[in-house]
Amino acid sequence: MTLPSLSEGDRLEFWLRALARRGMDTAGAAAPASRCRLGPGPTGQVRGNSGLFIQDNYEIQILDSHGVEKMTPGDCAGIYGQRPADKNVSKPPGQWQRYHITFRAPRFDAAGKKTANARITVDWNGARVHDDVELDGPCPGGVGERPDAGLLRLQDHGNPVRFRNLW
Numbered sequence: 071m072t073l074p075s076l077s078e079g080d081r082l083e084f085w086l087r088a089l090a091r092r093g094m095d096t097a098g099a100a101a102p103a104s105r106c107r108l109g110p111g112p113t114g115q116v117r118g119n120s121g122l123f124i125q126d127n128y129e130i131q132i133l134d135s136h137g138v139e140k141m142t143p144g145d146c147a148g149i150y151g152q153r154p155a156d157k158n159v160s161k162p163p164g165q166w167q168r169y170h171i172t173f174r175a176p177r178f179d180a181a182g183k184k185t186a187n188a189r190i191t192v193d194w195n196g197a198r199v200h201d202d203v204e205l206d207g208p209c210p211g212g213v214g215e216r217p218d219a220g221l222l223r224l225q226d227h228g229n230p231v232r233f234r235n236l237w
Contacts, residue, residue, distance in 0.1 A: 122223075122224060122225070123212070132146060141157070
């Protein structure tokens with residue numbers, strides 16, 4: 071599936087509507103990529119907190135984790151609530167972070183029974199931090215796995231986060 075591109079200055083609402091019309095291809099794979107810049111702020115979950123939900127179920131955490139020594143599933147590039155990034159390659163606040171995600175949707179048979187789990191690979195700032203990880207179910211906040219296509223959505227917690235070059 072080809073996703074529309076969002077460049078800095080484009081209207082996010084237009085891009086999100088285009089994605090909603092297309093949905094996610096559950097028969098194939100999607101490779102969303104994006105850049106985001108986190109603003110300065112306090113520490114923890116109120117520091118540039120956002121996320122990228124794939125199929126409205128699997129969240130890649132976006133959070134200012136610069137300088138964090140022991141990564142958790144709630145830190146940047148973590149599979150939220152499930153698995154931390156293998157290493158911390160976070161840039162300081164104000165610098166653009168880059169993500170490239172390869173995702174394979176879960177598989178379902180004709181009766182709607184899941185036959186294979188979703189899989190995900192995440193490159194963050196040029197480093198592989200998740201390599202073909204099997205996802206046995208949705209992340210916290212997911213809507214639940216199902217055979218039909220889900221959406222790609224950006225999560226908002228009201229923190230200063232900017233996105234550009236989403237494709």
